[in-house]
Amino acid sequence: MKSAVIVFPGSNRERDMLYALEKTTGHKPLAIWHQETSLPEVDLIVLPGGFSFGDYLRTGAIAGLSPIMSAVKEKAAKGVRVLGVCNGFQILAETGLVPGILLRNTHLKFVCKEVKLEVASTASDFTSRYTKGQIIRCPVAHHDGNYFADEATLNQLEAEDRIAFRYTSDTNPNGSIRDIAGILNEKRNVLGMMPHPENLIEPAQGGTDGKGIFESVLEAIA
Amino acid sequence: MKARIKITLKNGVLDPQGKAIGNALHQLGFDSVGDVRQGKYIEIDLRETDKAKARAALDEMCKRVLANTVIENYDIELDGE
Amino acid sequence: MKARIKITLKNGVLDPQGKAIGNALHQLGFDSVGDVRQGKYIEIDLRETDKAKARAALDEMCKRVLANTVIENYDIELDGE
Amino acid sequence: MIRNDIDITPELIADHGLKPDEYQRILDLIGREPTFTELGIFSAMWNEHCSYKSSKKWLRTLPTKGPRVIQGPGENAGVVDIDDGDVIVFKMESHNHPSFISPYEGAATGVGGILRDVFTMGARPVAAMNALRFGAPENERTRHIVSGVVEGVGGYGNCFGVPTIGGEVNFDARYNSNCLVNAFAAGLAKADGIFLSEAKGVGLPIVYLGSKTGRDGIHGATMASAEFDDDSEEKRPTVQIGDPFSEKLLLEACLELMASGAVIAIQDMGAAGLTCSAVEMGAKGNLGVRLDLDKVPCREEGMTAYEMMLSESQERMLMVLKPEMEAEASAIFRKWDLDFAIVGETTDDLRFRVFRHNELMADLPIKELGDEAPEYDRPWTPSKPNAVLNANDVPAPVNLGDALVAMLALPDMCSRRWVWEQYDNLVQGNTLAGPGGDAAIIRVNDKGKGLAFSLDVTPRYCEADPVEGGKQAVAECWRNITAVGAEPLAATDNLNFGNPEKPEIMGQFVGCIQGIGEACLALDMPIVSGNVSLYNETNGQAILPTPAIGGVGLLPDVFARAGKAIQAEGETLVLIGARKGHLGQSIYLRDIVKKPAGTPPPVDLQVERKNGDFVRALIRSRRVSAVHDISDGGLLVAVAEMAMSGGIGATLTPDKTLPAHAWAFGEDQACYVLVVPADKLDSLISDADKAGVPARIIGTTGGRDLTVEGEAPISLSRLTDAHEGWLPNFMAAPETH
C-alpha cells in the first residue's frame, strides 16, 4: 500500500504516523513537505497531528492555506482516501473537506488521556475492520477537540451514517456535541478524527485497538 | 494606515471561552454579568493610502484567512473612521 | 448595558500569533501588510444602568480575570460611548 | 579609549547587581572605567546565575565521572552512554523568579530553555519532566500560579512535541512568594553526533539563527539573582514570551544543519543571550570574537548595543559554520523560515569586541570575562540537628483507616492527574509508562531498549538535616528508577536555596551538596549537569532547601519491567527492607498530627544499594508482578497506591513489634513492596535470605477493599475518591491575577 503523510511546520505526530503506517502496512510511507504543489499516486493521504503553524489564529487555519492543500483537495475529490488525525482533523474542518469545526475544549484545558470510542459506522474504508458498536480504547491529546456543527448538519451526519467514532458518553474529553470523535465526508473517503489511533498499534504501546483503521484501508485496497 | 478588525462568533455558535469567563466572573461575585462572548481583535499596519483599496484588501484577508466565515463575523475599522 | 473590551499586548511584547498571521498574509501575496498584532475582544452584557458603577466593575474584572496586566493593556468601551 | 555617554555611577553599578569590590575587580581587569555596554556585559557574566560565584567551590566536590559519562557538567547538557552508540543528553534548569511574576510565560520559557540546551548538543528531545513547588493552598496567589505554571509547561512542551512524563508537585507556605519551576529535558543522539559550543578556527563567520531580537527580558539574568522584595512586581516587564512553534522550527533546522556537516560550534542564547553565548564560544576555543550588532535581526526600532547584548529574546542560536557550506546552510534556514545573519567572526586576539553603527561599544578580554568572574567561599554554619523522635511519643490516630484516607487527600499526597493530563505524555509514540508510576519509561528503539526517568527531593528532610536530606533525594530517585527495573546511570540536579550571603542558608547548601555527593558516589549515579538557583527568598523568608535530583536509568529489555499496579488477586505482598517505623519529619507527623519534629529517616547507602540491586534482579528475571517503593506516607500509603492503580484490593498483617501508626506511616528508606505470584514466592524469600536482604510476607492481594487485620476494611472507591479529588476540587475555584 502506498501512503503519504503531509508535513507542515509545527506538525509533531508525523513521525508517530509514519511509524504506525510502516508497522501496520509493511510499506514505508512518503513524507511530503507542505510547500509541495502536487502529490504522487497513493492509496492514502494522512494529515498528522501537531500544532501546524503553532495553531495560531485558529487551529488548522494557516495550514489550510499551504500549497499542498490544493493538491489534497483535488485528490480527495477524485476519491483518494484522506485521513486527518487531531490537528489533521482541524485542518480538514478549516478547509471544508469535512463539515463542522473544532472549538476549544469546554474545560479550556489541554487534555491527554485514554478514552473509549464507540465505532459508530463501519461503512468506510477506515472502519470496515471494526464491528458496529464495538468499543475501542484510544488516546486523545488536544486543546481544541470540541466538535461543533449546527443541528441540520448534525442530523444529516447521523442520517447519512457519517459519524465514524463517538466517545462513550462517560469519556467525552472535550465537550464535543453528540459525543462526536470522528466524521466522514459525503463520499466517505475522507475521515477526520481527534483521537490518535497511531499511538496504539502495538503491545508495547499498551494495546492495538488503533490498528483497525490502518488494516481497514489495507483491506479496502487489497 | 492602520486597520482594526474585530472577529466575533456568530450567534448560535458555542463559545467555551466566553462561557468559562462568565462562570469565573460570577464565582468572583460579579453578579451583574450576563452573557459573555470572546472574539479576536487584530491590528494590521497597511502600506496603502487609498481607503477603498485598503478595505477591499482587508475584506479579502478576512474571508480567506482571518475569519472562518462559517462560524465567525468580522468587522473592519480603518484609521479615522 | 453592553460592554466591549479590547485586550492587546503591550508594545514590545513578542506576539507569536501576530507574526504567524503576518507571514500567512504575505504568503498569500498581501504585500501591503506590515506589522500584525492579535489581541482579544470580549463582549459582556451587564445588568447595570449606572455607567460609573459599570466601568468600575469592568475595570476590576479586567485587572483580576480578563487581562494579564503584566503583558497586556485593556480598553473598556460602554454602550453609547 | 572608547566613547561612553552614560555616567557609571555607584547607583548604576548597584542596579547591575555588582558589589563595590566586584566593580573594583572590573577596573583592575580592564584598567579603565567600563562603558555602559561593558557594564551590562559584566553584570550579565558575573551575576550568580551565570557565574555560579557562590556555588562553584562546592559544585566541584560532586562526583561527575563514570564509565558511561561522555560529557559531564560544563556544556549545555550532560551526555551519557546507553550502548549501541546511542547517548542520552539531559539537564534540568530553573525558571523560578519569572514563573512567580508571570506564571504562564515564565514556565513556558523555562521549558523552552531546557529543550534548547538539549537540542543544541545535537540531540532530539524525547522526554521532559518538571518539578514544581507552590505556596500553601490557602495563599490567595497559589491557585493562579499553579494554573498558569501547569498551563505554561504544557503549552510549550505540547506544541513543541516532547512527551512530558514525570515530575513533582509540592505545596508549602515557604514557597508563597517564591514558587519553584524546575524543568528537565532529555534527548537522544548518537555518540559521534554530539555538538559543543567551543569555536574552532580564526576568521570564521558567526551566524545568528532563530527569532528576532527584541527588548525581552533585559536584565532577566540579573533579576534571577536578586533577592525579591515587595516592589519587585515592578520588575515585571522583563518577563519574556515563548514561541514553541519557532522553537520546533529551530529544532528541525538545527538537526538538519548538524546532519549536513556544516556546524563547527553551536550555542543557544539563554540567560543574557548574545553576551553569554558569544563569550562562551570564543573563550572555550581560545579565540576572540567580533560582533557587528547592526547585522542582528531586530524586532524593534532603535535598539542599543546595551539592549541587544542583554536581550533574552527566546528561540535564538549562535553558531560557527563552515564557510564553504554557507549555501547549504541558508537553504535549510529558508526552508524552516527562520531569521539568520552573519553577525560577526572569530579572531585570534582573545578580545570580545562589539560594534554598533560602526562604533566600538565594548572591548574586553574574552577569557577573563568568564574565568576571572568573582568566586566566593561564603561563610556557612551547619544546621542544628533536631532531637531524635521516638515513635512511641507520636500520638496515634483515632482510626488508622480514616487517617489513611485523610493522608491520601493531602495537597502533597493526592494524585497529580489534574497536572499531567494537561501534558501530552504520549507524543512520539514511545511512552511505555507515563506519569503516575515510580519512574516513567520510554522506549529507545523497537528492539526492547528503554530509559527510565524520575525527579525527586523531599525538602522537609533537607531542612531538618541537609546532609541526610541530600542523600535521601538521590536515594529516592535511584530507588524510583530501580523500582521499574532500570539501572540508574546518572543524574542532573537543580539546587534551589535562599540567600547564600546568610551563613545558615549557605550551611543548608553545603550540607545538601555533601549528602548528594556521598549518595551519588555510593550509588554510582554521577551528576552530569545541573543548575543552581539562589536568592529564592522574599522579605527575609527563604524557601525550604530544595535540591531536586533528576535521574536517568537504562532498561535493556522493556518487557522485563515493573509497575506499581496490583495485577492479580491471590498474590502475595512482600516487604523488602527493614522497617523501623521512622516517624520523624514524616507526612503523618506534619500534616495529620500537625507537629513536625525529629530527624528525617536516615539513609544507609550500602543497604539502599543492596536492597535495590536485589529488587531490580527480581524484576528483570520476571519474578514479581508489581513493585512500589516506600516514600512519603510510608507503607500503608504505598500499598494503597498499588491497590488503587490496579483496582484490586489487599489485606495486610501489621507488624506488632511497631506501634500501628509507625508501621503504617513510618517513612523508612530502602524499602519496597513487591507483589509475588504464588509459584515464585518460596524461592524469592530464600534468595533474599541468601543475599542478606530483609524480606517478609505482609499480606495478600484480592477483593475491592484495603484491609488491615484488626481494622475495618476501606473500599478502594473511598480511597480513590479521596486521592483523586483534592487537586481538581482545589483548582475548580476561579483564580485571579
Ligand SMILES: Nc1ncnc2c1ncn2[C@@H]1O[C@H](COP(=O)(O)OP(=O)(O)O)[C@@H](O)[C@H]1O
Ligand atoms: N509536575 C508533574 N508533571 C508530571 N508528572 C508528575 C508531576 N508531579 C508528579 N507527577 C507524577 O506523579 C507521580 C507521583 O509523584 P511522587 O509522589 O513525587 O512520586 P514518588 O513518590 O514515586 O517520587 C509520579 O509518577 C510523578 O512522575
Ligand SMILES: [Mg+2]
Ligand atoms: Mg516512588
